[in-house]
Amino acid sequence: MRTGEIIAERTTGWTNAERVELAHVVDELRPSARHLTDILDWIDDLAARDGARPGDVLAAPALRTALASGVSAPERLKRWKEALRRLRYPRLSAREEAVAGAIRALALDRTTSIEPPPALEGGVVTVSIRARSAAELAAALARIGDRLARGDIERLFALLEEA
Secondary structure (H helix, E strand, O other): OOHHHHHHHHOOOOOHHHHHHHHHHHHHHOOOHHHHHHHHHHHHHHHHHHOOOHHHHHOOHHHHHHHHOOOOHHHHHHHHHHHHHHHHOHHHHHHHHHHHHHHHHOOOOOOEEEEOOHHHOOOOOEEEEOOOOHHHHHHHHHHHHHHHHHOHHHHHHHHHHHO
């Protein structure tokens, strides 16, 4: 289905001004049909949840900021959809920020990274260590061991369990 057909089919209950605003967003971001369907699903969900009009959702400051960013259309689409996702899933977004903060608080260096699971589902983190020598590896393992002993990593897993 083409973009115009999707918009016509999905926006029958929208005002003309709301359709114009959506057309502006589509012109700026050039989403694929799949992305457009996701966008419309999330706008409908937000409007229903908040008792708002689709135009109110489209007028959200976070969405306007993402749309006005001076980056390429694909990057703006990514940022705009992420802003829409944060609006659609505020508790998940807050939890993701808390987990990211807990990882930053570990203060691991560039050789070590901890990645949470996608969408915080499954509770399994990925730990990566990049070492050029046995000494670098030993230092990275010692930092991780120190964070385990202090309980910092346990706090990270507690946050993941709450998600």
